[in-house]
Amino acid sequence: MLNAFNGNIMFRIMKSYRISAVRNAGRGLIQKLVLSAVGAAIFCLAPAVFGQIPTSPTTLWVPILYGNNNFPDPSADQQTGSAESDMVGNLSQPSFYMQYTNGFLGFRFRVGADASPAGFKGAAFVGLDANLSGSLDLFIGVNNQGSGDSVGIWFPGAGLNTSPKTTSIVSPPTLSYSETSLNYSFAPVTAVNNPGASSFDLNADGRTDQFLTFYVPFSAIVSALATEGITFSLNSPMQLVAATATQDNSLNEDLNGVNGGINSVLTWQQLGGTTQTYTPTSTTPVPEPSVLALMVVAGTLGSLLVARQKARV
Ligand SMILES: [Ca+2]
Ligand SMILES: [Ca+2]
Ligand SMILES: [Ca+2]
Secondary structure, three states: OHHHHHHHHHHHHHHHHHHHHHHOOOOOHHHHHHHHHHHHHHHHHHHHHOOOOOOOOHHHOEEOOOHHHOOOOOOOOOOOOOHHHOEOOOOOOOOEEEEEEOOEEEEEEEEOOOOOOOOOOOEEEEEEEOOOOOOOOEEEEEEOOOOOOEEEEEOEOOOOOOOOOOOOEOOOOOEEEEOOOOOEEEEEOOOOOOOOOOOOOOOOOOOOOEEEEEEEEHHHHHHHHHOOOOOOOOOOOEEEEEEEEOOOOOOOOEEOOOOOOOOOOOOHHHHOOOOOOEOOOOOOOOOOHHHHHHHHHHHHHHHHHHHHHHHHO
């Protein structure tokens, strides 16, 4: 939607240039060259114009569904006392969003507060099950703990990575990016960035909930997964685990979709910690490939039966 909106503006700009070009047709080569230069300049500016906006309203983001079509997460179930690490959400006000735009994949967490000192001071991760095998293959996140705040991409540890108990993260990240206004935001939930919101304090701690938003280049995700032998594209089905942490080597604060459970031996799926299946660009859940294959088989059988009955008539 971002691109459609900005694209419309760009179209109007280009259209006005085209109209003036028609009016001035025949006035010589110099004007054509100037026009080409303007077009080229606009084209060069396009990445900035079409760029990712971490503060954009939730209407431009995909709210991520968990099992039973719910949007978690319970309040005050984080490991430590800090509401800044408490992911909070409900059916009408989701705790977790995704957005693909302009070659970047972004995620947004809703947490309970901006605890003192100001700004997000912990870590937050999205674990990707990029081949639907049940284990987490890569982590995309933010690490503001200690010095050198950054957004990055981390590999999973050597364990199974199929449950909270067996999941770990290799620190430092394989790739990291300095936080800028183009890849990071930590801002209060407002009527502007959350249109239609009925509450700005879901965990009822008297402090405004916050949106933690971050983007990484999609090509970097693809490259990192390729080193693990996983082919990943904008159309790949995936499931996600979202969690907060105190450091960048384990998911030790709040697991989205799970009430507590940070040391559980149950699988992510059994715990309800995995999202429904999405592709990086889908705006609603997509069927898992196995389900899709069954649907295709059922559809084909149905068509054959109908054809057979028609043939009899
Ligand atoms: Ca929570
Ligand atoms: Ca709050
Ligand atoms: Ca939780």
